[in-house]
Amino acid sequence: MNKKGSIKVVHLFIVGKVQQVGYRYWFKHEGEDNKLKGWVRNTNNNRVEAEITGDKKSINFMIKRCWKGPIIAKVENIIVKNINKVSLIEENLKGIKILETT
Template sequence: MKKHIFISGRVQGVGFRHFTKKNAEALGVKGWVKNLPDKRVEAIFQGSEEKVDDLIQRCKKGPVASFVQDIKVRDAKDETVYKSFEVKL
């Protein structure tokens, strides 16, 4: 399963990307996360349905200093097979 995620709220400058990477690696989810110029965070999560759903739930809470206002989740259209989870700059 692969999902394309957009997270909005206070999600930049609060360690959200590091939080996402740490949790993705703990769950064995592959993909990437990055900040967007419009202050949202974008990510691709690839893994089993259960683990991807778990990571999405963790991102709904986010790190302590964050405030997640909204998460949009859709099926990812790219065909890339990710081998790790990375923070894109």
């Protein structure tokens, strides 16, 4: 993770039956297991939104895992936006923070 260019930041919108199924808590656990940091929250349009940063391999693995999610979730789509800078993640943030619904 210390090589320049090996860090990736992505903004995700996870669409489907992803609220009231434990998706944010699952996301936090999976992300932290993969040494990622960032945030996750529900949106008022029944999506889950997240921003994560970490090495490219871990990010790509996490995106693949997001298609499964917790056992009772049903993911229909994942919108991935690569971003050049960290927007809401503090530099010293550890792990994945669950934020309030927007």
